[in-house]
Amino acid sequence: MIRLKDVSAGYKKNPVLTHLTLEIEEGRFAGIVGPTGTGKTTLLKTILGSHKVHGGEVMVMGKPVRSLTPGSIGYVPQLETVDWTFPVTVEQVIMMGLFAQRTYWPWPSRKEKIQVHALAEKLGVDQCLHHHIRDISGGQQQRVFLARALISNPRLLVLDEPTSGVDIKTQHDVLHLLQSLNKEGITILITTHDLNAVASHLPWVICFNKTVIAQGKPDDVFTEEILGKTYGGDLAIIRHDGHLLIAHNAKNKHNH
Ligand SMILES: Nc1ncnc2c1ncn2[C@@H]1O[C@H](COP(=O)(O)OP(=O)(O)OP(=O)(O)O)[C@@H](O)[C@H]1O
Ligand SMILES: [Mg+2]
Structure with a gap:
């Protein structure tokens, strides 16, 4: 890929x-x-x-x-980098994912509107389609940007x-x-x-x-050696009940 x-x-x-x-x-x-x-x-x-x-x-x-x-390629940027003052609704944000692909008529067709609504429903943001993108929660914003990325399949x-x-x-x-x-x-x-x-x-x-x-x-990858090479510090790996937990090794004298 x-x-x-x-x-x-x-x-x-x-x-x-x-x-x-x-x-x-x-x-x-x-x-x-x-x-x-x-x-x-x-x-x-x-x-x-x-x-x-x-x-x-x-x-x-x-x-x-x-x-x-x-x-x-669908892309969801880091939300902190988004300019929230831009006056757009949730529906318009999702539509943007369609417009990226074409250079002609910038308005959605009926079919495209239905497509947007179906995807919003699938991702659980169909209730806020007409809200301003700034006025929804962080989790909802994440799903809206995901919908924008997915609309082009x-x-x-x-x-x-x-x-x-x-x-x-x-x-x-x-x-x-x-x-x-x-x-x-x-x-x-x-x-x-x-x-x-x-x-x-x-x-x-x-x-x-x-x-x-x-x-x-x-x-296989989360070993002390590989995480040490990646982060430079000491990370403790705890295996418990089939789960893998990674914590900062605060006990190490080199790590304050
Ligand atoms: N637009 C830019 N102009 C100049 N330097 C940049 C720019 N964007 C990133 N950098 C620099 O390139 C390096 C890599 O940045 P990058 O954003 O790819 O890191 P990152 O691993 O994604 O970090 P984070 O985990 O904080 O998101 C950093 O030193 C950063 O300061
Ligand atoms: Mg980054």
């Missing part, structure tokens, strides 16, 4: 990704974890083709990413920190929703800081710190 070969990308004087090689198979539901500022968002934008690379090759669905038709869905800023119940709801979309056949890639949510909900994890440290099943 995704193949990055020898990719270098970054910002002026700040090379974030250097000679990165990464493959993600079709059908995966994968979480990228790693410390803040180590290039996770940059990596997602590179995969989306919205961030220009300095070198290497970015292939998605077997094609150079920049040659894909708009809407082929993408085979790949990319979400930047979909579990941040919402309560633990909403986090689980979002992850369950993504799980069922993955079962419908959509490949899903998310970033998150919640290692425990990854351990309990995601079948696949990618440890990232400017480069790929390891990828695999959480059970």
Whole structure:
């Protein structure tokens, strides 16, 4: 589904990704974890083709990413980066996912309106279609942006920190929703800081710190060695009753 070969990308004087090689198979539901500022968002934008690379090759669905038709990849940005002053309703936000694909008549057809309403119902936001996007809860906003990404029926869905800023119940709801979309056949890639949510909900994890440290099943990848390499500090791994828990090792004398 995704193949990055020898990719270098970054910002002026700040090379974030250097000679990165990464493959993600079709059908995966994968979480990228790693410390803040180590290039996770940059990596997602590179995969989306919205961030220009300095070198290497970015292939998605077997094609150079920049040659894909708009809407082929669904994207849910980090909500903190959204400008909430923009005067739009929930319905209009979801519609935007349709407009990205076309350059002609900007108004939705009857059929498209029905499609938007059906998807809003599926994601549980049909009650707030006419509300201003700012006036709904964080969990609802997350679902509205998910609907905007899904309206074009993408085979790949990319979400930047979909579990941040919402309560633990909403986090689980979002992850369950993504799980069922993955079962419908959509490949899903998310970033998150919640290692425990990854351990309990995601079948696949990618440890990232400017480069790929390891990828695999959480059970295989979440070892003290790999997490140490990723985060640089001491993390304690607790296995209990078939569950995997990750905690900061506060007892370590080097960690205050
Ligand atoms: N628009 C930008 N211009 C210049 N530098 C940037 C820009 N966006 C990000 N950076 C820098 O690139 C590096 C990687 O940033 P990136 O946003 O990819 O990290 P991240 O892993 O997503 O972090 P977080 O976990 O905090 O979201 C950081 O050093 C950051 O300061
Ligand atoms: Mg980020």
